[in-house]
Amino acid sequence: MTTEARLGSVANFVDERTGGAAWMKKNLQKVFPDHWSFLLGEVALYSFVILLLSGTFLTFWFDPSQREVIYEGSYEPLEGIKMSAAYASALHISFEVRGGLLMRQIHHWAALIFMAAIVAHMMRVFFTGAFRKPREGNWIIGIGLLTLGIVEGFLGYSLPDDLLSGTGVRIAEAIIQALPVVGSYLAYFAFGGAFPGEAFIPRIYVVHVLLLPGAFLALITAHLMLVWYQKHTQFPGPGRTEKNVVGYPLMPTYMAKAGGFFFIVFGVTAFLGAVASINPIWLYGPYTPGQISAGSQPDWYMGWLDGLVRMAPPIETHAFGHTISWNILVPGLIIPGILFTGMALYPFIESWITGDKREHHLLDRPRNAPNRTALGAMSLTFVLVTLINGGNDIIATHFDLSINQIMWGTRIGVFVLPPLAFVVTKRLCLSLQRADRELVLHGRETGTLIRLPHGEFVEVHEPISPEKAYFLTSHEQAPALELPEVDGRGVKRAHVLRNKLRARMSVANAEAVPKITANDLKEIEHH
Amino acid sequence: MSNEIEAIKDPGLPAHVHRKTDTDPAAANRAERQVAILFGVSALGTVLLIASYFIPDDIFIFIPIMGNQNAHQLGLGLGMAISLFFIGLGAIHWAKTLMPDTEVVAQRHEFRSPDSDRKEFVEAVKSGAAASGLGRRSLIKRSLGAALGLSALSPLLLLRDLGPLPGKELEKTTWKSGTYLVTDPGNRRIKASDLEVGAVAQVLPEIADPEHRKLSDIAKDAVLLIRLRPQEFNLEADRLAMTHDGIIAFSKICSHMGCAVALYEQQTKHLLCPCHQSTFDVSRAAKVIFGPSARPLPQLDITIDQEGYLVARQPFSEPVGPSFWERNSQ
Numbered sequence: 001m002t003t004e005a006r007l008g009s010v011a012n013f014v015d016e017r018t019g020g021a022a023w024m025k026k027n028l029q030k031v032f033p034d035h036w037s038f039l040l041g042e043v044a045l046y047s048f049v050i051l052l053l054s055g056t057f058l059t060f061w062f063d064p065s066q067r068e069v070i071y072e073g074s075y076e077p078l079e080g081i082k083m084s085a086a087y088a089s090a091l092h093i094s095f096e097v098r099g100g101l102l103m104r105q106i107h108h109w110a111a112l113i114f115m116a117a118i119v120a121h122m123m124r125v126f127f128t129g130a131f132r133k134p135r136e137g138n139w140i141i142g143i144g145l146l147t148l149g150i151v152e153g154f155l156g157y158s159l160p161d162d163l164l165s166g167t168g169v170r171i172a173e174a175i176i177q178a179l180p181v182v183g184s185y186l187a188y189f190a191f192g193g194a195f196p197g198e199a200f201i202p203r204i205y206v207v208h209v210l211l212l213p214g215a216f217l218a219l220i221t222a223h224l225m226l227v228w229y230q231k232h233t234q235f236p237g238p239g240r241t242e243k244n245v246v247g248y249p250l251m252p253t254y255m256a257k258a259g260g261f262f263f264i265v266f267g268v269t270a271f272l273g274a275v276a277s278i279n280p281i282w283l284y285g286p287y288t289p290g291q292i293s294a295g296s297q298p299d300w301y302m303g304w305l306d307g308l309v310r311m312a313p314p315i316e317t318h319a320f321g322h323t324i325s326w327n328i329l330v331p332g333l334i335i336p337g338i339l340f341t342g343m344a345l346y347p348f349i350e351s352w353i354t355g356d357k358r359e360h361h362l363l364d365r366p367r368n369a370p371n372r373t374a375l376g377a378m379s380l381t382f383v384l385v386t387l388i389n390g391g392n393d394i395i396a397t398h399f400d401l402s403i404n405q406i407m408w409g410t411r412i413g414v415f416v417l418p419p420l421a422f423v424v425t426k427r428l429c430l431s432l433q434r435a436d437r438e439l440v441l442h443g444r445e446t447g448t449l450i451r452l453p454h455g456e457f458v459e460v461h462e463p464i465s466p467e468k469a470y471f472l473t474s475h476e477q478a479p480a481l482e483l484p485e486v487d488g489r490g491v492k493r494a495h496v497l498r499n500k501l502r503a504r505m506s507v508a509n510a511e512a513v514p515k516i517t518a519n520d521l522k523e524i525e526h527h
Numbered sequence: 528m529s530n531e532i533e534a535i536k537d538p539g540l541p542a543h544v545h546r547k548t549d550t551d552p553a554a555a556n557r558a559e560r561q562v563a564i565l566f567g568v569s570a571l572g573t574v575l576l577i578a579s580y581f582i583p584d585d586i587f588i589f590i591p592i593m594g595n596q597n598a599h600q601l602g603l604g605l606g607m608a609i610s611l612f613f614i615g616l617g618a619i620h621w622a623k624t625l626m627p628d629t630e631v632v633a634q635r636h637e638f639r640s641p642d643s644d645r646k647e648f649v650e651a652v653k654s655g656a657a658a659s660g661l662g663r664r665s666l667i668k669r670s671l672g673a674a675l676g677l678s679a680l681s682p683l684l685l686l687r688d689l690g691p692l693p694g695k696e697l698e699k700t701t702w703k704s705g706t707y708l709v710t711d712p713g714n715r716r717i718k719a720s721d722l723e724v725g726a727v728a729q730v731l732p733e734i735a736d737p738e739h740r741k742l743s744d745i746a747k748d749a750v751l752l753i754r755l756r757p758q759e760f761n762l763e764a765d766r767l768a769m770t771h772d773g774i775i776a777f778s779k780i781c782s783h784m785g786c787a788v789a790l791y792e793q794q795t796k797h798l799l800c801p802c803h804q805s806t807f808d809v810s811r812a813a814k815v816i817f818g819p820s821a822r823p824l825p826q827l828d829i830t831i832d833q834e835g836y837l838v839a840r841q842p843f844s845e846p847v848g849p850s851f852w853e854r855n856s857q
Contacts, residue, residue, distance in 0.1 A: 029631075029633075030633070031631055031632070031633040098580065098584070098599070098603070099580075099600070099603050101597075101600050102600050102603050102604045102607070105604075106604075134638050167786055167787075167802065170746075170784065170785045170786060171784045171785070171786065171802060173785065174783075174784035174785045174848075174849035175784075177697075177849055177850075177851045178849065178850060178851065179852070180852050181852055182852075183851050183852050184693040184697055184851045184852060184853060185692065185693060187693070187851075188690040188691060188692065188693045189686070189689040189690040190689070190690070191690060192689060192690040192691075193690050193691050193743065194696060194697075194743035194746065194747075195743060195746050195785070196742050196743060196746060197690075197742075197743055199689075199690070230638070231633075231635055238537055238538045238539055238540060238541060239537065239538075239539045239540030239541070239632070240540075241537075242635070243634060243635050244632050244633065244634050244635060245632070245633050245634075245635060246540065246630050246631070246632050247630060247631070248627075248628070248630065248631070249627075249631055252622070252626050252627075253622050253626045253627060253628065256618050256619070256621055256622035256626060257618075257619055257622045257623075259618055260614070260615040260616070260617070260618030260619040260621075260622065261615060261619065262615065263611045263612065263614040263615030263616075263618065264611075264612055264615035264616065264619070265615075266611045266612075266615075267607075267608050267609070267610075267611035267612025267613070267614075267615060268608070268612065270604055270607040270608035270611055270612075271604070271605070271608035271612070273604055273608075274600070274601055274603070274604020274605050274607070274608055275593055275596075275601070275604065275605075287742075288742060288745060289742055289743075289745045289746035289749065289780070289785075289787065290711060290729055290731070290745045290746075290749035290779060290787055291729075291787055291789065292786055292787040292789045292801055292802070293801070294789075294790060294801045295801065296786070296801050296802055306803075309784070309803055309819060310803040310804055310818070310819060311819070312819045313819070314805075314815055314818065314819055314820055314821040315821060316821035316822065316850060318856075321853075321855040322852055322853065322854070322855070323850045323851065323852065323853075323854040323855075324850075324852070325821070325849070325850040327783065327819045327820070327821055328783075328784065328849070328850070331819075359637065359638070361635060392804065393801065393804065403804050404817055407804065407817070407818070440535075466535075466536070466538040467538050467541055469535050470535050470536065470537050470538055473534065473535045474534070474535075474537070516535065517532050517533055517534055517535065518533040518534060518535050518536065519532060519533055521535070
């Protein structure tokens with residue numbers, strides 16, 4: 001039998017039992033738009049696969065137990081030291097299992113890349129407006145994945161039960177314990193008694209390797225199915241409309257590119273695992289609550305939270321025989337809660353402000369949505385300032401600064417810099433719009449100078465291509481919502497304050513440099 | 528002239544620009560060879576991985592910037608990285624040079640169902656709900672609600688044994704009146720003379736079976752001893768009475784989030800928690816002078832026995848460690 005005939009008989013076998021041919025025929029030709037920023041989500045997906053593979057490898061030797069053992073492995077500095085079985089087995093993986101250290105490092109690097117890719121992907125989706133109708137649901141799934149990623153990462157680096165990770169767990173316990181009314185009960189239930197106890201590592205192990213990966217798989221599947229069904233968004237450009245999707249067919253071009261890219265991500269992660277040491281747990285020693293290492297730092301995606309906790313003012317309330325720790329609750333739970341809820345609801349907030357309930361498949365260039373871009377820059381600045389404070393001790397020792405000054409700098413900066421970033425970004429966006437306008441109106445600068453008869457020098461401008469002109473002007477510039485305070489019959493509308501707020505935000509949102517129309521171009525030709 | 532604003536026209540998809548490999552068979556053959564070379568490099572990577580597997584794991588090689596590297600781990604990692612990376616590079620080069628790069632256009636459809644379908648859907652739901660009688664038969668509705676609500680209690684109940692109830696445990700430590708202070712590590716009793724001025728020591732309460740000291744006890748019992756010159760204290764009389772000859776004892780567990788407060792600066796007499804930088808002034812009864820902690824570190828009342836060994840005069844007068852709801856003191 002030839003290869004073709006053999007494939008044919010397999011396809012026939014499957015199709016006669018599932019009717020899959022019709023579906024496959026359609027989907028093998030599915031069109032995927034091409035843009036480098038669409039790879040960010042792929043990086044996240046591929047690092048998740050790498051995490052599953054390398055994580056499974058680690059489970060073969062890791063012993064998730066806080067049972068006390070005496071270390072007898074090959075790492076001499078810890079010889080004869082009492083430690084948990086979890087820590088001892090993590091050392092065993094690092095020193096005795098062939099390729100064990102490599103896999104541990106690949107796993108940790110892949111986790112960092114996973115989180116970085118999720119954040120970068122989210123930024124792409126946010127700044128280009130890809131979250132708009134009909135993709136709000138997928139945006140919320142994405143926020144869910146980000147949240148799970150933070151938790152999963154924290155649990156992962158807590159498992160080895162070294163001095164650094166145990167300190168992190170201690171902080172997590174303090175946050176649980178700070179919850180009003182139920183805090184100490186929840187902490188005792190989570191830890192099976194007083195901290196640290198012997199129950200925590202086995203419990204978070206099950207959560208880390210079973211529960212959360214299961215949740216990840218479910219959410220990622222839903223995320224991808226929605227992308228598939230709703231089709232990918234595309235950047236504006238000639239021939240690209242809200243009604244079509246322009247790109248390469250799944251088979252073979254996109255399949256080869258995406259498949260190849262998986263190997264590239266895996267290869268880069270393996271390279272990092274090979275040459276870049278990460279989380280050298282043997283240097284920290286086993287966890288004991290009475291000790292700590294200077295410069296205790298969480299992974300980067302937790303760093304901003306730690307920075308927030310560090311900068312919190314020392315406020316507790318003592319009343320009626322009870323204590324409420326605002327210095328823990330506000331930075332540890334309330335602010336992150338508000339941030340993540342706000343992020344999840346943002347698509348709906350924006351559509352409320354613009355009054356836009358239509359489907360959108362063409363992406364925005366960030367400059368053409370100045371308010372949104374400024375809001376994004378503001379949020380990033382907030383996280384960056386808190387992240388800097390999360391590393392204030394490291395920064396202080398490396399740059400010979402005082403921790404107190406950095407702390408005060410970020411305490412003030414966290415209020416001042418985000419609004420400043422908003423204003424600056426919005427101005428930048430409007431300036432870029434103005435530059436686009438100039439470009440369409442007067443063409444591009446050629447660098448050729450000519451001298452006029454009366455001695456003046458001018459630079460020759462050349463008209464830009466019709467494709468470029470279309471690209472720079474194809475976006476919508478919707479006017480602000482009209483929300484008069486009285487309706488047609490002179491009666492005041494309900495929700496005055498809410499409408500005022502909405503009208504104001506709508507005006508701010510609609511601010512734009514008018515784009516060039518065909519009329520403008522015609523007019524300029526007459527000159 | 529009309530006032531109609533006219534947008535700049537869409538010139539349509541740009542024409543496909545042929546690649547060299549599309550028109551020149553020699554270029555296409557060259558691209559094929561390039562892809563094969565990339566896949567070949569990947570195979571060499573796997574060979575390196577296999578070879579590294581047999582390198583003994585105690586050979587170290589020096590590499591600039593990275594320092595001494597374990598040859599076995601490094602070879603395995605680099606071999607793996609090369610074998611994977613070049614498969615990817617080959618596949619993408621193949622796709623970019625030899626697979627079609629003509630952009631194709633597919634149409635989207637609006638997701639909203641036709642009105643007729645929506646109407647029929649609403650009717651199906653309505654008739655289904657009506658047929659179940661859920662709207663009319665309120666007894667069923669209420670009893671079902673109650674049964675479902677109650678059944679949600681069972682998992683809560685079954686999870687009860689996750690841990691014991693905290694009771695008053697968070698407020699108690701092993702320290703009692705007369706408990707000896709012992710070194711950690713070492714588990715030896717300490718005399719006041721063992722500590723020089725400016726010295727710091729971590730101590731634990733003496734227990735009968737120090738071999739099996741529980742971590743959860745250390746998490747509350749750890750104490751830091753610091754010796755100053757007595758005149759350097761700036762304490763209220765009752766707090767001064769809790770020190771012994773310049774030796775002052777504080778809970779080592781941070782009153783903010785429970786980290787070990789381990790960084791002592793001899794010059795300023797400040798204690799710093801490395802987790803969130805709460806800073807306590809030792810000479811003023813561990814008063815918080817910087818950072819997020821809202822309370823001083825609890826002070827342990829110490830004295831010496833007849834032989835001169837340090838002992839606790841009293842247990843801690845307040846709970847140690849981070850705050851919790853039931854905590855009832857300033």
